[in-house]
Amino acid sequence: MKDLVRTYVGLLAGPVVLLVAYFTVPVGWFGPHHPRISWTAFGVLLAVLGAGVLREVRMQVLGQSRHPVPRILVLLCGALVVFSTAYLAMSKEPGELDGLVTKVDALYFTVITMATVGYGDIHPAGQAARIVVMIQLLYTVVFLTTGVTALTRQVKTRAVQRARHREQRDDRR
Amino acid sequence: MKDLVRTYVGLLAGPVVLLVAYFTVPVGWFGPHHPRISWTAFGVLLAVLGAGVLREVRMQVLGQSRHPVPRILVLLCGALVVFSTAYLAMSKEPGELDGLVTKVDALYFTVITMATVGYGDIHPAGQAARIVVMIQLLYTVVFLTTGVTALTRQVKTRAVQRARHREQRDDRR
Amino acid sequence: MKDLVRTYVGLLAGPVVLLVAYFTVPVGWFGPHHPRISWTAFGVLLAVLGAGVLREVRMQVLGQSRHPVPRILVLLCGALVVFSTAYLAMSKEPGELDGLVTKVDALYFTVITMATVGYGDIHPAGQAARIVVMIQLLYTVVFLTTGVTALTRQVKTRAVQRARHREQRDDRR
């Protein structure tokens, strides 16, 4: 029971902290009034996220990745927060992302795009917004592939561990 | 033949009961006229569904899950019914989910969102509706992952059982 | 080389015949002018397709399915043709599927829905059309699961056959 609680706390602590930060930290300063610093911050954050995912991919290929699921979850939520903030900042420019007003709207648009639902009620209309959406989809594909591989590997590893446990137990009898 | 019928009855009984209940039980009482009880009921039902899925996930990781497919199918149809009812209740508030009128519409919107088709003919416009859609997508991803893992495991287990059967038969000869 | 041609002919013969039949056979008779016979024909064809898929699923679970890919391809194209014809027939009723006029439109709408793209340029507006779209998505999920399982199984079987071939060759040396 204690292990179970620890597992869930380890899984959910990162995402919860990131979401709380997203909704509380004011980001109104970013946007078309300070374009250079805003784009630089966006680029740096994307590079950090990308480096994190590539490190995860490399560790998986080398078989050195233990407990990758919480790390991938944090990276995924980080991407959600970074792209939501970017869309929020872009929406201040008229004709880029009409219909996107609140922080909930920005997160909703990011999730709807990541899940490939795409209702179309909010959609990128400007050139910059369309390029950012394409980058988000590229990140989504890489995250998805890494996440699925990590998950299947973890499930398999545990199954093998359990099988060995049973065999050892049977041998002792 | 008898086994086959029993398998299909076991698979489809739950979903059919849930869908019949959805279309016959009146739920007009829920909605913006009784917001507190409606949201509480929605939260409790989501918690029950979530607990069911997490229990299934845990049983799979521990290798104790036998015949998980019918249970996951019931959980999935339960989620369909709960979210459809929630959208139906929210649609009474103007500006939340315009275009959603009948129970068929609500189920259609839930299915279109779960399958990530997202035509956009019905789409969430209010803040509350957008948050509920995000929750539905989170549930969909968890259900999908659990369901696919369960299915592949069941298919593999049966394949191994068949292989052992054959070997034993061959040894006897 | 001869084997390769035979494989592709075996794979593509069924789909090509079905698509040619779809575009040449006149189906204008079906629709709201003959509702009873149209719906009956639709139901019978869905039952035939469903029985075909379930038979395929059962053969896979029992490990008796050899070369399932061409059969699943024919079933999939059959579903495409049946649903396209159904949408074409329904579009004659105003307010069911506005924007769907030609046979290409109907096939386009079916493909866009099956691939879960869902632009929303054509979308079901009537109750009947929405139910048919939900049925199509249910069929899509079952087809997809069966198809992916069949494909992975076939690839694995061939890999095992190749491995055995090599071992036997090595033993002879």
Added chain:
Amino acid sequence: MKDLVRTYVGLLAGPVVLLVAYFTVPVGWFGPHHPRISWTAFGVLLAVLGAGVLREVRMQVLGQSRHPVPRILVLLCGALVVFSTAYLAMSKEPGELDGLVTKVDALYFTVITMATVGYGDIHPAGQAARIVVMIQLLYTVVFLTTGVTALTRQVKTRAVQRARHREQRDDRR
């Protein structure tokens, strides 16, 4: 470290060259003013891409495919560029692809369709555009299947190689 750089250069060189070529080579000559040559060029390029993918599929089934991921990435980016150019050429005909003006728009529409997001802000309205979108989705499915199979195979092969390495090392001790 040197190996890592070489791997990433090998992976990204092709896609980067193709994207730079897409944005720099003028393609304004293609379109409704030269329909015959435009369609012929499109057909030839599709045939080349299709032949490349089928060759990859065949090599995978025969187990002869080594390092398929960079080749599939180039084929995928090639498809992106070919379809984007086709949509750009078609958009000059009014009523085919309204809302698609720049090269970024064309690439955005191709990516949004390939990722099955489908906002619907740009959508095919003419018969020819709808047929091309259907062809793109067919290519997407084949690419996706091939890519996923290649990736899982490569990950598995490396895992087996690592396991053998370890066993040999353990035997020597």
